[in-house]
Amino acid sequence: MTEIENKVAFDKKKALDSMVEYLTQSHIFIKYTKNFKKNVLLVFFSENLQKLIFEINKQTRKAVMLTDIYYSEPGLTKELIMHLYKEDIKNLYGMKIVTKKRIIELSAMHRLERDSFVKNLNLLIQVMKEWKSSNGLRNYFIRCLEPQDNFKKPLTPVSPEYKELESQIIKDLLSDMVYKIEFESLNTSQKKLHNDLKLINYENQYIENQYSIYVNQTREKDKNLEGILTIHTHVLHKYYLRSIWHKAEQRQEKHKKWKKVLEFLDSKDLLILRGVNRFFLKLVKDYLSQKDNWARLCYLGLKPRNLLWVEYLREFFPFLRSKSLHYDENVEDEIRKDVSRGLPDRMNEVEEALKAICSYNHEVGYCQGMQLVTHFLFIVFNDSDKVVETLKTIMEPPYYMGEIWKSGFSRLKLAIFQLEVLVGLKVPYLLDHLRKLEINLDIIVTPWIVTIFSHMTYQQKLPIETLKLIWDMFIVLGWPVLISASLAILYISLDKVLGKNLEETLSGFYLGLSSLNLSTIKKFSIDPQFLRQLEDSFNDQNK
Amino acid sequence: MATMECKIVTLGEGRVGKTSLALKYVKNEFHKDEISTVNANYLTKLVQIPQGSVQLNIWDTAGQERFRAIASNYYRQAKGALIVYDITDRKSFDKVVSWIKELKSQAEKNIVIVVAGNKCDMEKERQINRPEALEFCRKMQIRHFDTSAKSGNGVEEMFMELASQIFEANKGELGQSGRNSRRGKITVEKTKHRENSGKKGGCC
Numbered sequence: 001m002t003e004i005e006n007k008v009a010f011d012k013k014k015a016l017d018s019m020v021e022y023l024t025q026s027h028i029f030i031k032y033t034k035n036f037k038k039n040v041l042l043v044f045f046s047e048n049l050q051k052l053i054f055e056i057n058k059q060t061r062k063a064v065m066l067t068d069i070y071y072s073e074p075g076l077t078k079e080l081i082m083h084l085y086k087e088d089i090k091n092l093y094g095m096k097i098v099t100k101k102r103i104i105e106l107s108a109m110h111r112l113e114r115d116s117f118v119k120n121l122n123l124l125i126q127v128m129k130e131w132k133s134s135n136g137l138r139n140y141f142i143r144c145l146e147p148q149d150n151f152k153k154p155l156t157p158v159s160p161e162y163k164e165l166e167s168q169i170i171k172d173l174l175s176d177m178v179y180k181i182e183f184e185s186l187n188t189s190q191k192k193l194h195n196d197l198k199l200i201n202y203e204n205q206y207i208e209n210q211y212s213i214y215v216n217q218t219r220e221k222d223k224n225l226e227g228i229l230t231i232h233t234h235v236l237h238k239y240y241l242r243s244i245w246h247k248a249e250q251r252q253e254k255h256k257k258w259k260k261v262l263e264f265l266d267s268k269d270l271l272i273l274r275g276v277n278r279f280f281l282k283l284v285k286d287y288l289s290q291k292d293n294w295a296r297l298c299y300l301g302l303k304p305r306n307l308l309w310v311e312y313l314r315e316f317f318p319f320l321r322s323k324s325l326h327y328d329e330n331v332e333d334e335i336r337k338d339v340s341r342g343l344p345d346r347m348n349e350v351e352e353a354l355k356a357i358c359s360y361n362h363e364v365g366y367c368q369g370m371q372l373v374t375h376f377l378f379i380v381f382n383d384s385d386k387v388v389e390t391l392k393t394i395m396e397p398p399y400y401m402g403e404i405w406k407s408g409f410s411r412l413k414l415a416i417f418q419l420e421v422l423v424g425l426k427v428p429y430l431l432d433h434l435r436k437l438e439i440n441l442d443i444i445v446t447p448w449i450v451t452i453f454s455h456m457t458y459q460q461k462l463p464i465e466t467l468k469l470i471w472d473m474f475i476v477l478g479w480p481v482l483i484s485a486s487l488a489i490l491y492i493s494l495d496k497v498l499g500k501n502l503e504e505t506l507s508g509f510y511l512g513l514s515s516l517n518l519s520t521i522k523k524f525s526i527d528p529q530f531l532r533q534l535e536d537s538f539n540d541q542n543k
Numbered sequence: 544m545a546t547m548e549c550k551i552v553t554l555g556e557g558r559v560g561k562t563s564l565a566l567k568y569v570k571n572e573f574h575k576d577e578i579s580t581v582n583a584n585y586l587t588k589l590v591q592i593p594q595g596s597v598q599l600n601i602w603d604t605a606g607q608e609r610f611r612a613i614a615s616n617y618y619r620q621a622k623g624a625l626i627v628y629d630i631t632d633r634k635s636f637d638k639v640v641s642w643i644k645e646l647k648s649q650a651e652k653n654i655v656i657v658v659a660g661n662k663c664d665m666e667k668e669r670q671i672n673r674p675e676a677l678e679f680c681r682k683m684q685i686r687h688f689d690t691s692a693k694s695g696n697g698v699e700e701m702f703m704e705l706a707s708q709i710f711e712a713n714k715g716e717l718g719q720s721g722r723n724s725r726r727g728k729i730t731v732e733k734t735k736h737r738e739n740s741g742k743k744g745g746c747c
Contacts, residue, residue, distance in 0.1 A: 342578030
């Protein structure tokens, strides 16, 4: 495959990445009724992508099934345009969504908004249609490999990225595999069908023989018509059961086949697949109910995060609801003052969320740094309920953030201890260097751990995309990620730090962060068992 | 000419402007919405005073109470401390006493302390009378400065005073620099400082 094809496939992949995230966010549009009345409403897709929802307010919602939508395009119908022209309305950008039943007409305030909505919606419809056809998945992946008009973009001279190549190779393999599976299953199902037919024939004959014997007997004996009816329904019933069994078998096979395919998909693909129909909904649900599968997914990035983080937390930590409901006023004051500075926006929302958290667990109270975590979660979720829920969950094991933020910093001290040991083992030069400068590791890593690395992003040192990736892993794998990501950062900063003076050293850890990637963090992933041993010895020391 | 290197910590209630003061002095920068410090920042500046030159290594610490659990390290070997309060916030002034106590018990004996009443550009919202603050510091035998990280008022003077007091207090050690240099407190001037002083540094 040429590099150009790779690039195009990569672009396509990127378009899909953003599509789900874009469509599940709410957009403000104006909707027109048949009588040209206008309603301002929120338009967004349900989380499983099955319904397009129009929400006027929390009580009034209308939904259109995705399967009912044919396509959408920019522009409005003539009648509506004439009407709007009379009203002299300007700066509205219209679009039509054509469904089975009618044409829905909307308009947006900005052209870009309308265009990207239309583009993404059409892309979704296209993907769905393909997946619903018999060899859909193969088509989808073949299309990923072959250039398509929709995704032709001007090429920029980029160095070949290994990650893309890797995903291409997987795709190649996958399309091969799908072909094989389909071919094999066709063969086996034909054979099976053949056997089944034979069996049914034999049985049929047998039952019919029995039936005629019985009928003859009963006719001769008491000529009871009811008996005949009974055995008749019995036979029908048997046929019915057999057909269901047959269907179930076929289904099972389909299940197995798709399960193998799921292993190769990333979270966004799974989400689209889940929206196709009930079969896939169930299949993907089963797949996502296993933690191991999430561990695989988190290394690929859990996109879109506003859905998947909460979904994961709800799946595995569902019983965390409110505890106590009071906090002292000092905390309130502290939060207000801290939130009012340093955050770019959303101060009020962050403040309210933090108060909710402090009332949930007043033992922890407010620790400086929590405001950054909360603000970051607002960027991801855009929804305060989800933010609070996530914060509550990560305060408990296996995340332990509550014990990190709590007065006394018991868990933070443990983190520093674990890191000191591990740095000694994995990055020994660094430890020597820090000793020479007479500084402890805690000076460096405290802000990283207290803010789950978001502090680095707010200092504009760590790209927010990387931060999200670290969080993907943190959400799924918990505490050990704090350790392994810290180790990875210490490791990649080595050349910026060694041989430097104190000031340069302390700022050196923030210089190379744009090169931080998941594979480095993965390389430093630590056996949880070992971390636990370190924890034990730490506790022994402090007794 | 030898440079005295010394460690300074900034202390004070949260949000009084410790980071802003340090940044203003070292980099002449001021951000209206300075983000809260988690743990500590480190800044350094070389100061010329009539008696010689002092390199101030400023450890700017987090104000929140709970961060003190891991912060006791910062007092170690500190030669100077800058305690900051906010003139528009009574509580932050009341805390100054406890910071002084903490320093007296935890830090080196000859540590030099100065107190800064920050945000003096917001005179209208002042809650602590100037005479009251001055009287308090006089009793404690500590220099008091009115500062504003926003306008820069008093910042330079305060750090200069701190530097010269520290120099006076530690003159004795400078004499034995040859033996003591490994401890990192007193070092012979390095190459990068040459352009500042214009003279070539001595060598041991």
